[in-house]
Amino acid sequence: MSYKVMSIGMVRQLTGLTERQIRYYEDRQLIFPDRTSGGARKFSFEDVERLKEIHRKLRDGFHTFELRKAIMSETAHSIKT
């Protein structure tokens, strides 16, 4: 599930998001797709679920920097643990 194998077009279909939104969430460091040698983004099924969650949070009034903070605290926690 965590293999990054899908191109952005497939993720668009699976999430219902636009490519613009997906790229923006990456820009805000909410998701971290791999890249092919040619520069194309590659996503996992986990990324798809995460993207849906991100969009739900934004719809509920959160801002990307807040979601970013949450991710950072998770990371910090996992480093301690």
Add this chain to the structure above:
Amino acid sequence: MSYKVMSIGMVRQLTGLTERQIRYYEDRQLIFPDRTSGGARKFSFEDVERLKEIHRKLRDGFHTFELRKAIMSETAHSIKT
């Protein structure tokens, strides 16, 4: 695992096969990728495993028509069952 989401380039990387081989196995009806609206093939992780198996069988001396027969008998069996 059976979601057809990968393009042929990713399958090439995951299987070590050439695109030519992958397309040929499809032509011989040993795998059945989906297609995007643009005509691009989409494969699942199951397809990747199946492709590896196909290639092993060919290396062991089997021919594509023999593998095709095996698939057909499987199908016939599952129809009865």
Add this chain to the structure above:
DNA sequence: CGTGTAAGGAATTCTGACACG
């Protein structure tokens, strides 16, 4: 039979920017 390759075209994806608010 199974696979390689060159050919030309079509679909996909990329980045940086301007726009709105």
Add this chain to the structure above:
DNA sequence: CGTGTAAGGAATTCTGACACG
């Protein structure tokens, strides 16, 4: 801030064919 869009280029994939054996 989050998203839409037009722009131009680069990487990807497609098909049908010729080749070898």
